[in-house]
Structures are given as C-alpha cells and as structure tokens.
Amino acid sequence: MFEDLIYVLGKYHGWLFDGLLLTLQLLVIAVIFGSLLAVPLAIARTSKKLWVQAVPFGFIYLFRGTPLIAQLFMMYYGVGQLIANIDGIQDSWTWEYLRDPYWYCLLTFILNTAAYVAEIMRGGINNVPSGEVEAARACGMTPTTTYRRIIFPRMWQIIWPAYTNDVIFTLKATSLASTVTMMELTGAARKIVARTALPYEAFISAGVIYLIIVYVLTFGFKGVEKYLRRNEFRQADKKPNVETGVQA
Amino acid sequence: MKNWIKAAAVAAVGIAFSASVASAAWEKVVVATEGAYPPFNFVDKDGKLQGFDVDFTKELCKTAGVECEIVAQDWDGIIPGLLAKKYDAIIAQMSITDERKRSIDFSNYYCTTPAVFVGKDGMKIEAYKDGKVVEDALDGMVIGVQRSTTHANFLEDNFPNAEIRMYDTQDNALLDLTAGRIDATLADSGVLLEWVDSDAGKGYSFVSDTFAPVEWFGEGAGIGLRKEDQDLKELFNKALAEMLANGSYEKLNKKYFETINLHPR
Numbered sequence A: 001m002f003e004d005l006i007y008v009l010g011k012y013h014g015w016l017f018d019g020l021l022l023t024l025q026l027l028v029i030a031v032i033f034g035s036l037l038a039v040p041l042a043i044a045r046t047s048k049k050l051w052v053q054a055v056p057f058g059f060i061y062l063f064r065g066t067p068l069i070a071q072l073f074m075m076y077y078g079v080g081q082l083i084a085n086i087d088g089i090q091d092s093w094t095w096e097y098l099r100d101p102y103w104y105c106l107l108t109f110i111l112n113t114a115a116y117v118a119e120i121m122r123g124g125i126n127n128v129p130s131g132e133v134e135a136a137r138a139c140g141m142t143p144t145t146t147y148r149r150i151i152f153p154r155m156w157q158i159i160w161p162a163y164t165n166d167v168i169f170t171l172k173a174t175s176l177a178s179t180v181t182m183m184e185l186t187g188a189a190r191k192i193v194a195r196t197a198l199p200y201e202a203f204i205s206a207g208v209i210y211l212i213i214v215y216v217l218t219f220g221f222k223g224v225e226k227y228l229r230r231n232e233f234r235q236a237d238k239k240p241n242v243e244t245g246v247q248a
Numbered sequence B: 001m002k003n004w005i006k007a008a009a010v011a012a013v014g015i016a017f018s019a020s021v022a023s024a025a026w027e028k029v030v031v032a033t034e035g036a037y038p039p040f041n042f043v044d045k046d047g048k049l050q051g052f053d054v055d056f057t058k059e060l061c062k063t064a065g066v067e068c069e070i071v072a073q074d075w076d077g078i079i080p081g082l083l084a085k086k087y088d089a090i091i092a093q094m095s096i097t098d099e100r101k102r103s104i105d106f107s108n109y110y111c112t113t114p115a116v117f118v119g120k121d122g123m124k125i126e127a128y129k130d131g132k133v134v135e136d137a138l139d140g141m142v143i144g145v146q147r148s149t150t151h152a153n154f155l156e157d158n159f160p161n162a163e164i165r166m167y168d169t170q171d172n173a174l175l176d177l178t179a180g181r182i183d184a185t186l187a188d189s190g191v192l193l194e195w196v197d198s199d200a201g202k203g204y205s206f207v208s209d210t211f212a213p214v215e216w217f218g219e220g221a222g223i224g225l226r227k228e229d230q231d232l233k234e235l236f237n238k239a240l241a242e243m244l245a246n247g248s249y250e251k252l253n254k255k256y257f258e259t260i261n262l263h264p265r
Helices: A002-045 A050-065 A068-084 A101-126 A130-138 A143-180 A185-196 A199-228 A230-234 B002-022 B052-064 B075-083 B150-158 B170-178 B189-197 B230-246 B248-256
Strands: B028-033 B041-043 B067-072 B089-095 B105-111 B115-120 B142-146 B163-167 B184-188 B204-206 B221-225
Touching: A002 A050, A002 A101, A002 A143, A002 A185, A002 A199, A050 A101, A068 A101, A068 A143, A068 B170, A101 A143, A130 A143, A143 A185, A143 A199, A185 A199, A185 B150, A185 B163, A199 A230, B028 B052, B028 B075, B041 B052, B041 B089, B052 B067, B052 B089, B052 B105, B052 B230, B052 B248, B075 B089, B075 B221, B089 B105, B105 B230, B115 B150, B115 B170, B115 B189, B142 B150, B142 B170, B150 B163, B150 B184, B163 B170, B170 B184, B184 B189, B189 B204, B221 B230, B230 B248
Parallel strands: B028 B067, B028 B089, B142 B163, B142 B184
Antiparallel strands: B089 B221, B105 B221, B115 B184, B115 B204
C-alpha cells in the first residue's frame, strides 16, 4: 500500500501538479466571472417587476435544475458541434480556440456558478435590514449609491458563509472537466489509474490534494469574513453567529 | 485427517495421470466459443454458430486432421469449463495475458486486430513504420483516444509533441473527430472499420497502415488450452503454421476483413 503510494507520487507527481494548476485555474476564473455575472442577475431577481424577474429566474432555474455533467455535455458536444458545422469556421483563426475544450468547460462552470451565486445574493439582498435601506434613502442617496454603500457591503456579510460553501462546491465540480478530456486533478488521477492499475493510491493522492485546497480556502475565507464583519467586532462584546450569518 | 489428505493427493495425481494418458492421441476435439462477439463469433438467425472464429476452427481442425465439435459457452464460465473438461479448447478471441496464463495455456497467437489511425479522407499518418515508432509523425496534431487503453499508452509514451486527448468512450472521440476538434483518432481497427463504413463516418477513412507491436498491444488472441494438453497445443500450433503458409488463413482473413491483416507478425 505505502510502497505503491510512494511509487505513484514519485513517478507521477508531475501529472498531479499539472492537474492541480488546471483545477485551480478553472476554479478561480469560474468563481470570479461567475460572481461578477451573478450581481446583475441577483439585482434583476429582486426587482418587483415581473418581466425583469423572469429572465434571471429562467436562467437560474435552468442551471440549478439540471445536472452539471449534462450542461457540460450540452455545451461541449452540443454547442461545440453546432459551432463546428458553421461554414468556413474551421479555416478561420478563431477555430484554434473554438476547438479547445478549455473554453467550453470554463463557460459552463462560469454560468453554473453564476446561477448558484445569484440565488445566494438574492437571499442576501432581501435580508439587508429594511431600516438601513430606508435610512440611506432618507440621507438622500441615489439607488446606485445605496447599492454601493449599503446594500452590497451588508449583502456580502450575510452571504459569506454560503458563498464559501459554493466556492468549495465549484472546486469539486471542476473534476467533471475530465469527462471532456481536460487533464485537471481528477483527470490526472484517472490517467495514473489507467497506467498503473493502482486506483486507491491515485485517487487518495488526488483526494488529499483536494482536502488541502479546501483547507486553505476555508482558512482564507474565514479571514475575509472577519474583515467583512469588522464593524461588528468593534462593538464591544456582541459577537455575530458565524455559522448562520445571523446576527446576535 | 492426515490420511485423508494423503488419499486425496494420491487420487488427484492418479486423475491427472490418467487424463494425460487418455489425451495422448487426439481424434475428436471439443472447441468452445462465445457466440456473442460479431463478426468473430456469433449466433445467426437460424441459431447456428458463425463468424471468423468458427470458420477458423473448422479449417484448423481439417488441417490438423482431427474431428471438431464447436459449442457455445458464456464468457464468464469459459475458462472454468475448460478446466472442468467440458471441452478441450477455447477459440473465442481470448487475448493472451499473464493473468490467464496462470490457470491455462495458450497456443501461438492466431489473430489480432491491429491499431489504426482514422482521419479525414486524403490524410496520411506514418507513426509506425518498419517495426519502429516515428516519433515526430504526430507533431502539432491533436489526437483523440479512449482512456485506459493500450492505444492511449502507446500515444502518450511515444509522441511527446502531439496533443493527446483522452475520452471516456471511443464514440465521444469519434464525435469530436467529425466536429473537427481532433485531427485523428487511434483505436482498434475492427471497431473503427465499422464506423468508417457507416453513414456517420462518411468522409473519414483509415489514414495509416495497421500495426500491432507486441510491446504495446500484447500478443493477440490465442487458442486457450489446458496446461497438461501440451500435445494438443503442438498439434494446433503446427496446423496454424501450415494454414499461414498455404494461404488458407489469408483466404479466411479476406472473407471477413478485406483491409485488415489479422496476423501481421
């Protein structure tokens, strides 16, 4: 067992490292762009007008209601084939990018993350105490300024634990990229299994790396949470309930 | 207790001895095949066993001068059945592997479906020539292959400058080939032949010679035999060599696979 593990790590750590880099790359880009896309979606979702709500609602419903692997296959084999069949596209300079699975994976992960985060943000915006919003209005702030100075900072405070959770979810979702030929961490592990017939050693190695990533993420996000809630810590002995995000 | 073990051991030796004596002269041989692996062995609509393996068995027995009876046997029980003497040989595209060699013996390989590249019509890949790998043959190309196959290992170990994409199934690799996202795919020629001949494979064809070097793809399929039947192994090996020499093997090969050489070594 241990000899095999050392053998796998000794011989194939390069594959695992390359896989780790790709996993992190997919995760970081998906989370950043997904979150940016989620902001307008969440704002539209909290609108009182039905027709403004409808579009983000449909989008969120679609992406939360179907399995990620189905979305990935639809994007890669479905949309990918449609694009490939456009006349002349295979001769154009864009084809080098359009044929690459990387962009299809990334786009799927971004859209998927955006749907989940938008829903989390909607909950956050709705839970900003109405008194604070009214106070902002009373001070003469425009809606934009209210969002920027009151609603968003409060929203981040409220949603941060749920948001952390979603980032970890996205980390594990990136493992599906290996089904469309991307050699991220799980893909690397599967390649090692194919080579060595040592499934336990390969997947344990990959699993431990995932655990380390999650540990670092949790640690970092806890730090950010402290920063976001700095106003509360300043108030003498009132400590917020970190688990639920509900204030004491 | 000890006596009982001794008695059993003596009996076992006796049975083994008498079996080897009994099989000294082969007149009738019972051969098992699977009957579920077209076009190599399958049951036709009249319930008869057909296919390359069946025709090969008939020809082999004729050449060896023995009478043969062919029976169908499920794959899972095909080795236990041989050991239990329900039949004397297995001719069912069974690959020669070290694991199987622990329990049974094999004749020389009689068949292998070599590997081949498939790409757009008119393309030409020379990745394996004159018994050697041509390392730069795939430079700058994107090649699709099924994960966990000997083909995947062959590509990865030999072509550092090619981009190798690993698919869960060969079907997905072929989808991406038609979408133009990979330039070619490498797989078993038997599998690819079917696809190239189908509507889906229109505009695509074999773009390389077929090849099957042992160090990458194994020895191929052999005739499965019991370890004690060395005389039968010799008999079949001799008959196989004769078939290869007199052209009857080639005729059979052509009947089932016009373009694939099933015995390239």
